[in-house]
Amino acid sequence: MSGGADAGRRAELERSLAQVTERIERACADAGRDPADLTLVVVTKRFPLEDVLALHELGVRDIGENRDQEAGEKVAELRERLGADAPTVHFIGQLQSNKAGHVAGYADVVQSADRAKIVDALARGAQASGRDVDVLVQVGLDDEQGRGGVRPDEAATLADRVAGHDGLRLRGVMAVAPLDADPAPAFARLRELADGIRSKHPDAHWISAGMSGDLEAAVAHGATHLRVGTAILGSRTAVL
Template sequence: MKNPNTARRDEIAAGLAEVERRVSAACAAAGRARHEITLVAVTKTYPASDVRILAELGVADVGENRDQEAGPKALDCADLPLTWHFVGQIQTNKARSVVSYADVVHSVDRPRLAEALSREAVRAGRRVTCLVQVALDDDPARGGVVPAGLAALAETVAASEGLVLGGVMAVAPLGGDPDRAFARLAQLSSDLRVDHPEATVISAGMSGDLDHAIARGSTLVRVGTALLGRRKPFVR
């Protein structure tokens, strides 16, 4: 009988190989180099042991979307050379905890959150890269600032001590055309770089639509299910 740890490593390695194949194929189709894309393994609901396997397989960027799960997991894996990304919505009262481990926050969608993250980054003596989340369906209920508010929020982030404006993030609208959505995000990113040329990150594309995102200029894809399998419900 195969060792469960070995079996899980083989399963994750196979998922990673397939994701790498898809990313490379999408890059080739778009005339882009593979090194232009950062793969973030979204490990929400998966144990720290999976993070360790990913690290052994060469994955350097890990994403989480629940602070109550991410904090202990990041602490458990503190010995690993990983960049931790927080990709979920953040309540301002969680800013201190998130700043304690997250190197990149993808979901800055309001000035109050930027202010809270800045305050905690300064307190902790850290510099946190922040991406402004944009609501591509113009519905901030799912998270994100409406496109018309992007420039002002980006200015707030860029001017905040302890924060670095990295770029933009978005999720394709439910039931919408991902190609059209990501084309819009690419244009918003281009507009933003007129005033903030260093804000080059475009965080877009997940397991189901990473091909469309890469075709439209994404520099970072957030992949969970395709790497690690179907998720189990999160239990506190």
């Protein structure tokens, strides 16, 4: 992975990033919110380092990855090139317990903690690496298999477990809206859960919700972090 995106690709990314930024600003205006209170996490999984570097030049400071092997290699090179100015790395994919420790060694944020076994493995990895990792509890808002997420009625207990570990900082909750359904009720439910967790853990004020197709609904229901990939980078047919 060397060099940067060519001029055509950089211009394409600049246009699409501007379009998404405009959507966020409109959604915030409709909801009476300040766009400065939201963090855009650009989902760069399956896209090359050149795209990430171009996005960095365009002001992107948070990226999302979901495959450990790809992310670990990409992040290492990003940090070698950019040093302290490298973007904040959010791991957003489902985790296996045997990979969680490795992820904790390079991810700044893990958004997909959904089982006690994962939380414990993240804590061991963070402690072994001498790092503090921000963690979100992923909540399952539908019955789809393979999408991850703790049951809503178990989210508070898992949040307590995260908060009880050295090396982990509980920051809030994350969820993916149900497929083929109005996302608004799910995001409203997520906000209720987030409020309950924050009442016990005041620093857990992040709500990661909303992607390319439903970011407006997420903004309307209190999202603080938006995970947007396709609307900025295009279809994920690119490979490293």
